[in-house]
Amino acid sequence: MKHLIRKEFLEKGYVFATRAAETALASGHTRPARLASNENPYPPSPKAVKAAADVLPHxxxxxxxxxxxxxxxxxxxxxxxxxxxxxxxxxxxxxxxxxxxxxxxxxxxxxxxxxxxxxxxxxxxxxxxxxxxxxxxxxxxxxxxxxxxxxxxxxxxxxxxxxxxxxxxxxxxxxxxxxxxxxxxxxxxxxxxxxxxxxxxxxxxxxxxxxxxxxxxxxxxxxxxxxxxxxxxxxxxxxxxxxxxxxxxxxxxxxxxxxDTVHVKKIVSVVQEWRQRFIDECPYPVVPGGANFVMVDVAPQKADDVVTELAKKGVIVRSCASFPGLPDHYIRVSIGEPWENEAFIAAITDIYQP
CATH class of the missing domain: 3.40.640.10 (Type I PLP-dependent aspartate aminotransferase-like (Major domain))
Known part of the structure; x- marks a missing residue:
C-alpha cells in the first residue's frame, strides 16, 4: 500500500555493493576479494571473543x-x-x-x-x-x-x-x-x-x-x-x-x-603498510588519505564499468558514483587480507587504460 509510505522511502535508500558481488559469483569466483565495505579483514581480539562468549549464557x-x-x-x-x-x-x-x-x-x-x-x-x-x-x-x-x-x-x-x-x-x-x-x-x-x-x-x-x-x-x-x-x-x-x-x-x-591495545596496533600497522602499497603500485592516481581504504581515480573510465571489470576478475570494490557531489570516475578500495590486496593490484593493473 504505497499511499501509506512516506515519499522519502518509496525508492531510494543506502547503496550496498551487492551488484559487484553478484557479478563476481556469476563469473565463477566463489571466494572473491571483498574490498567494498571498509571491513577489517582480521578477526577481533581473542580477549573480545572470550568476553562475548562468557556473557552469552546470561x-x-x-x-x-x-x-x-x-x-x-x-x-x-x-x-x-x-x-x-x-x-x-x-x-x-x-x-x-x-x-x-x-x-x-x-x-x-x-x-x-x-x-x-x-x-x-x-x-x-x-x-x-x-x-x-x-x-x-x-x-x-x-x-x-x-x-x-x-x-x-x-x-x-x-x-x-x-x-x-x-x-x-x-x-x-x-x-x-x-x-x-x-x-x-x-x-x-x-x-x-x-x-x-x-x-x-x-x-x-x-x-x-x-x-x-x-x-x-x-x-x-x-x-x-x-x-x-x-x-x-x-x-x-x-x-x-x-x-x-x-x-x-x-x-x-x-x-x-x-x-587489548597491542592487538589493535598490529592491525593498524598492517593497514597502513598496505595503504602505502596501494598508493605506490596502483596504476591509477590514488587520493592521499588516512583510512583503511583508498579512493582511486579511474578516469577516463567510468567507476561502474571498472567495478564490473574487477568483479569479473574476482575483486569486489565500491563504485563512488552514488556519492552525491562526486564525479563518476572514482572507486573506493578497502584494505583486505594480503591475498585480496595482491588480487586487486594485479586486476587493476590488468584493466588499466591510460
Missing part, C-alpha cells in the same frame, strides 16, 4: 542500560570524557539528529561524504544543506561556516568516506569557534590515521566526536558505536535514546577489545 536478561562496563573501558582508554553509546555509528547519528532536528530544520553536510547523514536527516523531517569540499576534498573552514549558517547541526567526516582525506585539528577548531550549531565529527576511521581531536572536547561546547568499534577493532558484526559529547548534551542524548540499544554481548566484547 542473555535472558536485559543489558545494562547505562552501558557501564563499556563506558568505563572508554574512560580508561581515552580519559575522563563524557561518553554515549549505541548500535554502531549510525545509531549515534540517528539519536543526535532526533535530539536536535525537527520538521523543516536544516542540517549541513560536508560533501561528498557518507550518504547516511542525508538519509537520517530526511527520516527525521530535516533538510540537508550540502557544503562542497575543495578540489582536493579538504574542507575550507570559512566556506563551511558560511554555507552552514543558520543550521542547527552539521556533519563532517574525517578521515572522510569515501575520499579518505583527513582534516587538521586547527580546521575543526576554527569551525567550532565560528559555527553556532553543533558539529558532529565522524571519526570512524581515525585509528588508521592517528590525528587526535580529543583535546578539542575540553574547549568547545558544540563538538561531538563519533567513533566506532567496527573498523580498527574488528567488531562490525556486533554494531558498537560511541561518541564523546559535551557535558550539557549527555542527559539530552540519554532521554532521546532508544532503551537497551547496546546488547550485553556487544558491550562485553567492546570493553575487552578496548583493553
Amino acid at each position: 542473555t535472558n536478561r536485559y543489558p545494562d542500560e547505562t552501558n557501564k562496563e563499556f563506558i568505563d573501558a572508554l574512560k580508561k582508554r581515552h580519559g575522563d570524557y563524557r561518553f554515549v553509546a549505541s548500535v554502531g555509528m549510525d545509531g549515534i547519528i540517528d539519536t543526535v539528529i532526533r535530539t536536535l532536528v525537527a520538521d523543516g530544520d536544516r542540517v549541513a553536510v560536508a560533501t561528498p561524504t557518507y550518504s547516511y547523514y542525508g538519509l537520517a536527516v530526511q527520516a527525521q523531517g530535516g533538510v540537508t544543506v550540502s557544503v562542497p569540499r575543495k578540489a582536493d576534498f579538504s574542507v575550507d573552514p570559512a566556506t563551511f561556516c558560511r554555507d552552514a549558517a543558520g543550521t542547527k547541526l552539521a556533519f563532517l567526516c574525517t578521515p572522510n568516506n569515501p575520499t579518505g582525506t583527513t582534516e587538521t585539528p586547527e580546521t575543526i577548531a576554527e569551525i567550532c569557534e565560528n559555527y553556532e550549531g553543533v558539529l558532529f565529527l565522524d571519526c570512524a576511521y581515525i585509528e588508521f590515521d592517528g590525528t587526535d581531536y580529543r583535546p578539542l572536547m575540553r574547549r568547545y561546547w558544540n563538538l561531538i566526536i563519533g567513533r566506532t568499534m567496527s573498523k580498527a577493532y574488528s567488531l562490525a558484526g556486533l554494531r558498537v558505536g560511541y561518541a564523546f559529547v559535551p557535558e550539557w548534551y549527555g542527559p539530552v542524548y540519554q532521554r532521546a535514546a532508544t532503551p537497551f540499544t547496546l546488547n550485553m554481548v556487544s558491550q562485553a566484547a567492546a570493553a575487552a577489545a578496548l583493553r
